Amino acid sequence: MAAADDAQFPPPKVLTYPASTPPTLITQGAEGRLYKTTHLTRDRPCALKYRPPKPYRHPILDARLTKARLSSEAKVLERCWREGVPVPAVYAMDPAAGWMMMEWIEGIPVRVGINQWLGERPEEGAEIPEGADETPLVDLMKRIGAAIGALHKTGVVHGDLTTSNMMLRPVQGGQANGGAGNEGKTRAVEGDVVLIDFGLATQSMSDEDRAVDLYVLERAFASTHPRAERLFATLLESYKSTFKKASSVLIKLEDVRMRGRKRSMLG
Amino acid sequence: MGLDITKKKRRIALGCEGSANKLGIGVILHEGDAAAPTSTVLSNVRHTFVSPPGTGFLPKDTAHHHRAFFVRVAKQALADAGIRIADIDCICYTRGPGMGAPLASVAVAARTLALLWGKELVGVNHCVGHIEMGRAITGADHPVVLYVSGGNTQVIAYAEQRYRIFGETLDIAVGNCLDRFARALAISNDPAPGYNIEQLAKKGGRVLLDLPYAVKGMDCSFSGILTRVEELAAQMKANGGKGPDGEPFTGADLCFSLQETVYAMLVEITERAMAHVGSNQVLIVGGVGCNERLQEMMALMAADRGGSVFATDERFCIDNGIMIAHAGLLAYETGFRTPIEDSTCTQRFRTDEVLVKWRK
16 A cells, blocks of 8 residues: 555655655645654654645746745744744755655544534534534634634734644543544544644735635635534634734625625626 | 426427627537436537727627627527427526626527527526536536636536535636737737637747746636736837846747646646545636646646546537537426526626536
């Protein structure tokens, strides 16, 4: 299995050195690949993000984008880490070679957690039924809103907020989530929200950029979890209570939504 | 009309499209089970309004063109199909989105046919027409769809009876960016500005000019790129702008750089959506979808992900009547009708507003 993966996706050179822990390919995302390996010592797990050259892109454009995106990602992560926003710490990087090593975040993506939770619900009806106890999910929406509020407060916009780009890290001392067992239902949406994949993040304080950040998430959320779409308002409320300048961002969000709709005007 | 349409073995629809500068009328035949019909294109006739180089097509002139050519195109479509009027089950027309005046003139014509021949009407979403035609022609069953044209840029995937929009342009459509750039260089609009840019780009490529690259999540933006290429075009005309290697660049280099940049953006947002929904099929539809460089880049991306790309040629990519007939007939088979008093058209009509009753 591992050998087949290696043949299909040759790992970056840094992972081929004899001293490195044999890497495991975790995901083949749109942007690049994520490997699990170790940093410095064998008991310190790390995520290695590798942006391989994109064969479809002009080599000059590709090199420009890879280098710029990796450097900006590292800068942004460093800034968030310093300010206490929940993000993975950066360990090491080589922008020209296209890789960066980061702290390994345990847990499952928020997308998986929400879907596991929704999966326990009755199938019929597009909405969560009335009277069902949705507190755990509402609570998760609040934690997501708070994390994004903290992020925007530091002057960073993520650029690709989706529920796939957030992890649910099990709370210290608690059991790992996503495990087998029926009690996984509530546990599926428990844990600390950690924002990941800052590949398109930029440093910006403008309402416009922040509003677009929220808009991207809103749309991704509606298309990924149509049945929980209604709860997005909870996320925005929590965002508002975490972040002082949120009100003007939310007003701007209205504009961005209108403009998004206006797109359908032309044939 | 008391006959149950789903029980009928052969079902025929005539589709009328005119949301932009193409007037298209086509006749489609569905056979067999209404849940999974076999489609046959009986005719597909198109007439395009071409404006002089340096100009775009205006709603008023375009609507006039559609009114002037409708009867001719309709007669040709019927003759090509070799059917009698009695064989037609319904008249389908584009409800939107698109330019108001051209849409209205074709809607009036479609209503006229319906009343004249005593047929039922079906209003069709233009974007859904593109998607369904692409699926029917290529056989792609559950693809991520990149819909790129002069007026639309959307990345779409099907979920729970809707075509959901995962990403789209935040300002102008990619085709609009290309069309307006063509005006700056006075590139011919015949047969289409995008086609001529593509041919010119083949002569460029000595340098890649640095253009903005604007991807925001699964969305993108083209207005900044347009401003920049227009500036570069003006520089080139005034005093011969210099490329990154200090040598003057040509119009062909501009076309090349523009194509490489905007198509890379489109492929990137498509790849992002594929990763997000876990699909490895891509279907490209819409006028810009005939661009061979875009198809080639998409194929490279899809191959990298172990998937495949589906695209159609200009007969089905570029706006046409057959796609309206096909999508309309699919809806008709599920019992959908547009009563004549509701047979309006609209400039705003999002892809995800349509209930896709014919898919599970």
